[in-house]
Amino acid sequence: MLIISYQQLARSKVPVATLKERAKANPKPMTDERDEFIIQLLHWFKGEFFKWVNTLPCSRCGSDKTVHAGVGVPNEEDRRYGAGTVELHKCTVCQSVMRFPRYNDRALFAVLLEYTGC
Numbered sequence: 390m391l392i393i394s395y396q397q398l399a400r401s402k403v404p405v406a407t408l409k410e411r412a413k414a415n416p417k418p419m420t421d422e423r424d425e426f427i428i429q430l431l432h433w434f435k436g437e438f439f440k441w442v443n444t445l446p447c448s449r450c451g452s453d454k455t456v457h458a459g460v461g462v463p464n465e466e467d468r469r470y471g472a473g474t475v476e477l478h479k480c481t482v483c484q485s486v487m488r489f490p491r492y493n494d495r496a497l498f499a500v501l502l503e504y505t506g507c
């Protein structure tokens with residue numbers, strides 16, 4: 390049951406058509422078409438899927454004047470999806486505190502690989 394929801398989530402996020410186009414457009418592709426797709430998937434996953442930030446923008450007022458405010462306790466949903474740590478970020482404008490669960494669930498990556506046929 391849980392695996393199916395990971396597959397649905399992965400399928401909704403991976404731009405398969407775009408990655409296939411990039412694989413075909415590569416002037417020096419891998420000999421196996423699936424290997425080339427995986428290379429494109431890894432580049433996308435590392436370079437486009439994630440956005441790296443030092444602190445979270447405020448979800449209440451939109452300010453980027455936030456500071457790291459320590460760690461919090463993971464709630465039930467955080468733990469269900471593998472988050473053992475929750476970072477806290479505080480807005481210096483409106484004083485809101487935002488939670489950022491650090492997920493550590495390898496099942497999502499495994500499903501991505503399964504989805505692509507590896």
Ligand SMILES: [Zn+2]
Binds near residue numbers: 480482484485
């Ligand atoms: Zn704020």
